[in-house]
Amino acid sequence: MSWIKWVSTPKVQAQQAIYFGETPANTKACAIMDKLSKGSCAQYHANASAAYFRSIKFWKTPSKDCGNGKSNCMDYGKWQQAWTDIKS
Structure with a gap:
């Protein structure tokens, strides 16, 4: 087998x-x-x-392209910095 x-x-x-x-x-x-x-x-x-x-719902890495026609999403680098700022 x-x-x-x-x-x-x-x-x-x-x-x-x-x-x-x-x-x-x-x-x-x-x-x-x-x-x-x-x-x-x-x-x-x-x-x-x-x-x-x-x-x-599965995790999706942040991307500048929202994938739904919206334009208010941010890329991973910006998301990571925002998350770091929140945790500080």
Whole structure:
């Protein structure tokens, strides 16, 4: 069995999810997760609905191009300086 097939199995995905504290990529890992650590499937949203996953917003590095037609965004350098000023 190739490594990618092995690491994608429900058993390995369950072990990784619990060890790293993250949602498994293989949804069949849920039952195994709960056997290894009661309630972990719900804790890491492994059995969440598709609507939940669509609601997740990922980090986007600040860019001068807002990407939505607006022109009030700043590049990463300016953002980083503003963040440094706020923290000071």
